Amino acid sequence: MNRLMAIGEMARAYGISVRSLRHIEACGLITPSRSEAGRRYYGHKDVTRLGRILLLRRAGFTLRQIAAMTASLPPDPLALLDAQIALLEAQQARLATTLGEVRSARRLAGKGHDLDLDSLCHLIREGQSFMERKVMQPVLDRYFTPEDQQRWKEAGDMLFPPDAQTDYAARWRDLIARVEAALARGVSPDEAEGQNLCREWLQLLEVLEKIMGSETVAKTGRMYAEMEHWQTPERRAPFSPAVRDFIAAAARAGRDGQGGAER
Incomplete structure (x- = not known):
């Protein structure tokens, strides 16, 4: 007898x-x-159809592309399992390669050999990238639809590439550092410095909105507003709750100030 699953059971x-x-x-x-x-x-x-859909999503296809690909294909559990095996083996091979490179570098460093700085940075970045994707996936699934995640992937590849630092990424890092410095000096969100930092923050968010849409950016805001619920020592946001609260307070102060000026 074919057992049926409720939506919560299927999701789990x-x-x-x-x-x-x-x-x-x-x-x-x-x-x-x-x-x-x-x-x-x-x-x-x-069950088998959803498995195929999620497999294709992990391979980088959008839901619209998947709809076209699967419209005339009947569910095939064997083909699905074979594709899943191939994908997992590819991930395993990549992890094994990265792990082998790191172990080799560790042996050389242990013997007193100096590592080339670029090579060392590459190895650290590869290991971090692999782990970050794994630890962040449950958080992304909680706040974003598969389509949202695809938009984030496309934006991330363009604005935050793992092997380079774009001007946009550098501006975010610099701004977060300056907000942290302002916090350390006791700057108030409603002071001129706090308002200027907030304006810079909103300008950078406008770039994301043009690429991903305001709805996806709003979901990102909710994710960071609840960062205390999902952060762990291995899973960290790019800025602290204190930075988030400072910018939020500065934005409120800016809106209140504009309202007062209009009245």
Whole structure:
């Protein structure tokens, strides 16, 4: 007998949020059956189809592209499992390569050999990049739909490439450092310096909004507003809660000031 899964059970089985699962359904990629009360239930075909969809998402395809690719393809559990094996083996091979490089460098350093600075930076960056993707994925799934995550990936590849520092990334790092310095000096958010820092912050956010849309940027704001709930020693935001609160207070002070001037 084909057992049916409720929406929460289906989401937990695949390690995604219920919101993401509903978004996939809204895009027409999966159509669960409904009870008389309107509850969603998923059967064997839904399970295999969702597995294929998520596999293609991890490979970098958008939901629109996946819809076109899977429109005429019947669920094939064997093909899905083979593709999953191939993807995991590729990830395993990449991790093994990176781990081998780091171990080799460790042996050389242990023997007193100086490492080339560029090579050392490359190894550290590769290891950090691999770990950061793994530890942040549950957070991303909580706040963003698969489509949102694809937009973030495209924006990140352009604005925050792992092997370089763009002018945009440098401006963010410099601004965060200056906000931290202002906090250390006791600058108030409603002072001129605090207002100037806030304006710079909002200008940088405008760049993201043009690329990803205001809705995705708003979700990003909610994620950072709740950073205390998901941060761990391994999973860190690019700025502290104190920096976030300072900018939020400066933005409120700026709006209040404008309102007072108009009255």
